[in-house]
Amino acid sequence: MHLQPKQGVQQIQDLPGMMRGEFRGFATSPVAGVRFVERLDALGAIHTPDCAAVIWLRPDEAPLYQWLANLSAVHLPQIREILRSDTIRSAMKRIVADMPDDPERAMFVQSISVLAEKFADVMRAPWLRLRLEVVTGDACRKFHVDNVTARLVCTYRGTGTQYGLAPRGAEPEVVDTVPTGQPIVLRGMRWPTTPPSLLKHRSPPIAGTGETRLLLVLDPILDPEDEV
């Protein structure tokens, strides 16, 4: 089915299999598009004009998500490290060493490694800051744009990142949620070109629900000595 753009609405549907990319337009034409891609190789779409974010419609890794969902929270890895991009895979094997030695553990290493390697390639980053966070509260509940050039976020367990368009100082009226396991690359405040992105995101509010999320966050690092 071909969707006709509505008045005042911008659609980006130039890739096959596009699910949806519908957002309110702005008079000043800020960067506001979300692009959905079917192949990991297409993550570089973040460099195209008017692309504020790219979501990879990754083939389902249901056994991995089910395994992670069933694990006790004490087995979920928490880490924050700056790693050379070509050492991500070996680092991941070390990072998951305390997780149960099931076949899904190798899937988890593979899932993050291919993502990190491609993201580093797309951002031409010799280093990456890799974070795995176990989240049970409302951290980053306020809609914001990150103070980085770009960031990859992937929720491996629990509710995914929420996003929407809003002018400066405002909250999005329409909010979407990235499905669990689907990575999103977001332009940040330090993206080198203008105009700025109007796409804001936040962690979903889960405090009091008993939900435990597992979040992967990757930031490109050009020189680790510049990082505190």
Ligand SMILES: [Fe+2]
């Ligand atoms: Fe953020």
